[in-house]
Ligand SMILES: NC(=O)c1ccc[n+]([C@@H]2O[C@H](COP(=O)([O-])OP(=O)(O)OC[C@H]3O[C@@H](n4cnc5c(N)ncnc54)[C@H](O)[C@@H]3O)[C@@H](O)[C@H]2O)c1
């Protein structure tokens with residue numbers, strides 16, 4: 111038996127992130143829930159808090175592997191992998207890492223939109239492979255500044271995306287469950303109505319069952335042939351089969367995507383498309399932001415184990 115107050119769960123933790131946690135608390139590491147189940151019961155009973163990273167389902171059954179668990183501290187703002195109702199039922203607190211990643215996710219969104227519209231990846235290749243040196247010009251591409259954009263979800267990240275796109279002189283529309291205080295941006299209570307009014311559709315809502323297929327066939331049809339879907343939220347928020355159909359049939363113009371239903375082995379239909387810009391779920395993936403997320407996760411754990419108020423509670 112090992113007496114440990116903190117269990118670190120997730121193969122995705124980097125050595126730096128693990129050692130930060132292990133230096134601060136008596137900790138044990140398990141790459142997966144199968145490894146947690148293989149620990150002896152006395153060790154599992156000594157655990158008070160879990161540091162969690164990844165997308166494996168943290169179900170009630172997995173919570174029951176750790177019978178005295180009081181806290182699940184998630185690495186990431188999106189906690190859709192954690193069954194919060196099951197945590198509530200067991201008196202387990204959940205924390206996440208909001209705000210510290212807003213800039214990076216919003217930066218990546220704008221970068222993906224520019225990469226898509228200005229054909230940046232092909233342009234780079236044009237120079238590198240000598241095509242430009244033969245005198246051939248890159249085919250003309252699409253102007254982004256001044257276009258119309260609709261943001262689905264005006265939360266922390268959605269707002270930071272909108273602020274950036276306003277600097278690109280874009281006409282900003284947004285859809286949320288309630289109207290927000292904004293500059294002269296246009297609010298749409300209905301997401302299909304918004305899709306009719308815009309050319310870019312940027313998805314920034316939470317993932318999980320409540321928002322599964324939020325952007326479906328009807329929204330894609332309303333977006334139309336100049337429409338570009340940009341998703342930085344979760345793969346679940348878009349009806350991915352309908353999106354692939356629309357991209358293949360070119361009933362929308364294209365997509366810029368950082369998130370997918372099956373990561374990292376995405377649907378192979380994506381790989382045949384010439385109207386997409388794809389990224390490997392790297393919205394928050396800078397050295398600086400991942401460190402800030404790790405520090406916030408640790409601050410929540412330290413507060414909990416010290417009997418103090420949680421920094422960023424979810425429930
Ligand atoms: N690509 C990445 O690497 C990356 C990085 C960070 C976050 N994310 C995703 O972005 C999401 C948003 O993060 P945030 O910090 O802006 O969250 P937030 O809570 O501030 O905003 C989420 C938005 O979703 C809306 N929403 C929630 N439940 C809804 C429902 N049932 N129906 C309709 N709208 C609903 C909220 O009203 C809000 O506007 C995260 O949950 C995460 O999944 C992705």
Ligand SMILES: O=C(O)[C@H](O)COP(=O)(O)O
Pocket residue numbers: 163164165185186187188189211391393394
């Ligand atoms: O929700 C988040 O904060 C981001 O998506 C980063 O976490 P993830 O890469 O584990 O999803």
